[in-house]
Amino acid sequence: MKRFLTILAAAATVALAVTSCKEDTPELEGPSIAWPSNSDFSVAEIDEDLDATLIVTAPAGIQSLIVKVESESELFMESLTGMFGSSTLDLVNDAKVIGVLAEVASSLPTGDALRKRRK
Numbered sequence: 001m002k003r004f005l006t007i008l009a010a011a012a013t014v015a016l017a018v019t020s021c022k023e024d025t026p027e028l029e030g031p032s033i034a035w036p037s038n039s040d041f042s043v044a045e046i047d048e049d050l051d052a053t054l055i056v057t058a059p060a061g062i063q064s065l066i067v068k069v070e071s072e073s074e075l076f077m078e079s080l081t082g083m084f085g086s087s088t089l090d091l092v093n094d095a096k097v098i099g100v101l102a103e104v105a106s107s108l109p110t111g112d113a114l115r116k117r118r119k
Contacts, residue, residue: 031058061116065091 037051038044044052056065069087071077080087089097091110098111 029059031056031060031062033057055119057119059118061118062092062114063116064093065114067091 034055034057035041036053036055044050056062067089069077069080069089071080077087083100084097091097091101091108092114093111101108101110
C-alpha cells in the first residue's frame with residue numbers, strides 16, 4: 001500500500017509539472033445566454049407581463065445571432081414566415097430581418113448594433 005501511494009504521489013507530481021509547463025494562453029469562454037426572469041427557460045405564455053429580457057454574453061464578440069422561433073400556433077408561424085421568409089432569423093446579418101424588425105420592433109438591437117458586442 002505504501003509503495004502504491006508513493007507511485008501515485010510521484011505520478012501526480014509529474015502530471016503537475018507537465019501541465020504547469022504549458023504556455024499560458026488565454027482561452028475565451030463560449031457564448032452564453034441567460035433569461036433572468038425564467039432561468040430554466042421553461043415554456044412561458046406570451047402576455048403583457050412577460051419579461052423576455054435575455055442576456056447574451058459572447059467574449060469573442062457577436063458575429064451572428066440566430067433565433068429559431070417555434071410555436072404551436074399555425075397562424076402565428078404562417079404570419080412569421082410570411083413576414084420574414086423563415087422562422088429562423090439572423091438578427092445580425094440578414095438585411096430582410098433587420099429591415100422588418102426596424103419597423104415592428106425598433107427597440108430590439110439588430111445588425112451593426114449587435115455586431116462585435118460582447119454583452
